[in-house]
Amino acid sequence: MLHDLELISVGKTYPDGTVAVSDFDLQVEKGEFVAFLGPSGCGKSTTLRMIAGFEDITNGELMMMGHNMTHVPPEKRPTSMIFQNYALFPHMSVRDNVAFGLDIKGTPKAERDRKVDRILDMFDLDAYADRKADKLSGGQRQRIALARGLVVEPEILLLDEPLGALDANLRRIIQNELKLLQRELGITFIFVTHAQSEALGLSDRVVVMSNGVVEQISPPRELYRRPATPFVADFIGSNAVIEGTPLGAGAAGMGRVDTPLGVIEGVGTGSEKLAAIPAEAFRIAPLNTPGELHLAGTVSHRQLVGAVGHLRVRLANDQEIAVEVHADRPEVKALVPGTPLTLGVDPQAVTLIHA
Amino acid sequence: MESRILRPTLAIYSGIFLLFLYGPMIVLAILSFQSADGGPQFPIREWSTYWYQHLLGLAETSRVSQLPVGDSLIRSIILAFMTTVVSTILGVMSAEAFRTKFKGSGPAFYLIILGMMVPGVLVGLGMALLSNTLGISRAWFGTSFVLHVVYTYPFAFLVLLAIFNRFDRTVEEASMSLGVSPAQTFRRVTFPIIFPGVLSAMLFSFTLSYDEFSRTLFTAGRELTLPLAIYGTFSVEIYPNLFAFGVLTTLFSFTLLVIYGLLMKRFTSKASRFKGQEEG
Secondary structure (H helix, E strand, C coil): CCEEEEEEEEEEECCCCCCEEEEEEEEEECEEEEEEEEECCCHHHHHHHHHHHHCCCCEEEEEECCCCCCCCCCCCEEEEEEEECCCCCCCEEEEHHHHHHHHHHHHCCCCCCCCCCHHHCCCCCEEEEEEHHCCCCCHHHHHHHHHHHHCCCCCCCEEEEECCCCCHHHHHHHHHHHHHHHHCCCCEEEEECCHHHHHHHHEEEEEEEEEEEEEEEECHHHHHHHCCHHHHHHHCCCEEEECEEEEEECCCEEEEECCCCCEEEEECCCCCCEEEEEEHHCCCCCCCCCCCCEEEEEEEEEECCCCCCEEEEEEEECCEEEEEEEEHHHHHCCCCCEEEEEEEECHHHEEEECC | CHHHHHHHHHHHHHHHHHHHHHHHHHHHHHHHCCCCCCCCCCCCCCCCCCCHHHHHCCCCCCCCCCCHHHHHHHHHHHHHHHHHHHHHHHHHHHHHHCCCCCCHHHHHHHHHHCCCCCCCCHHHHHHHHHHHCCCCCCHHHHHHHHHHHHHHHHHHHHHHHHHCCCCHHHHHHHHHHHHCCCCHHHHHHHHHHHHHHHHHHHHHHHHHHHHCCCHHHHCCCCCCCCCHHHHHCCCCCHHHHHHHHHHHHCCCCCCCHHHHHHHHHHHHHHHHHHCCCCCC
16 A cells, blocks of 8 residues: 555754654655644654655655655755745746746646636636735735745645744634645645644644654544543643552453552553543532542632633552543532542543553 | 924925036036036036037047047946846845845855955955966956956845845746746746846946945956046046036936836836736
8 A cells, every 4th residue: 555655753853963863653644734843843843844845854764655765956856835934936926936837837827727717716716826925924925925835736745834924814724725635635734733622623633742753643533532542641632640559450441540549540551650530520519430530639729711621630559640620510610729629530531551 | 283394494405415416427427518628617608518528529629638538438338237237136045045045045145245345455455466376367357357246246145035025925926826837937927026126236246346436446457447547547637628527427327227218118007008918
């Protein structure tokens, strides 16, 4: 099976020995929307630039549709890159910016004009076609950059924090447009961002990175439900991570960890030392179903944000954890700081992870 | 409050500054309209354009011979043009190279800059000695030309270095990511964006070379450039025809400046006037 994009233990080490990215493995299918997510300096942009060809790959192989692209120059790769600062050509009109790629390729004038007109129309840019690109607003410039990158019909579109420079409202609008566009075109999108909401809201799969290493590759929902590493548990959503000693396997697919708060059962093999519990998995009124985990604590802080109540609860071992509850529930009103409570958790919601 | 005193003071100061700056040229311009029997000083006996006619060989020959600047003027313009082309090309290429750090880029930078720092007379003298030793004959288009490039190239280099400093590399990456080769990217994206800097580098190179004196003095050989030819006339006696010539060359430089200004203006407003313009 040929993957649209495949990274085989791709890595980059600078001449001075600094490792930017190591052992990056990823297979992307045609039409997939994959986001690289991580804090700044985690290597996500470097990886994207290696895929585009702007950074040398020092280890591993980069394949695109079965062809080895590891050392192919950027202009010969079937990729197109969208930059955070748009990188429009300031000396050209909007139309010339968009037509540039086709122009250089020697596309016949009639065909070029047809394609450019169609994409300008698609991005609602026809009215500005003859304006100078850098005289337009951020949202318009972002659309020009997308039009310019897509008109050359790349197999893979690479987006480097494309929404980073836009204000919140515009970001949401362009975010929606991107998703629709990607579905419509059916081409592969690789999207780099440090904003969780973008990565989780847009993509089919998310690659979480930290310190140049891939932490986890999962669909967005899985990242919340089943963090694979302590970093992901800490970075995505808000998980309570409780440390203990492994107690071995329990029921099918379950493992157990002996913690200062008692034995915690969760999804895993039983060789893990940590139990991660998502903030929204806690029940403030335990159901007392068999196997339900009970944790006693005291409310230390309460904040209501719209329909969500954010609680900080101090557990018996003095660890403070985040708990999210529906703010409308009657019990929440009584949970002022200092109130003791017992939290209930379904073991299926607990993920055991290696330290 | 403060600006009521400060502003007029600064205005007067600026006025005086400009007067001192252009004073010599104004005096020169006034004296160039001296009458045929007048000397190179005040008072003006009678206003006339005699010395301009004399300069261009239109007046009947008199006791004063025609200013021998014709050939040297052409030489100087050719030399300045050659220097401009070579220095600007070198400047663009080396500034492009200095965008990334390379082995020895530090020393290389200072070696280039040294070309405009070292005293011209010494370099000229050194070049003369060197060419004598090597048996190369001195000529304005040879030894002088080399020194003019050594002198003007650092200026072109510095101008372009400053331009590249503010240059957004992602624009070039965007072009390459659209399938455009590095050579085409330079031609269609990089060069148009740095073009104002290239123009400035050219202006610097031309004007510096055009009136270069000290480096040329020992290296031009028998055929003189304009500054040397003018200096040569001093040793005889000064007549107002020299002033007339000064006015004309100033006008020439001014014309260059206007062309530069027009090109800059035309360039910076080019994209906005682009109305879906097609080529081919």
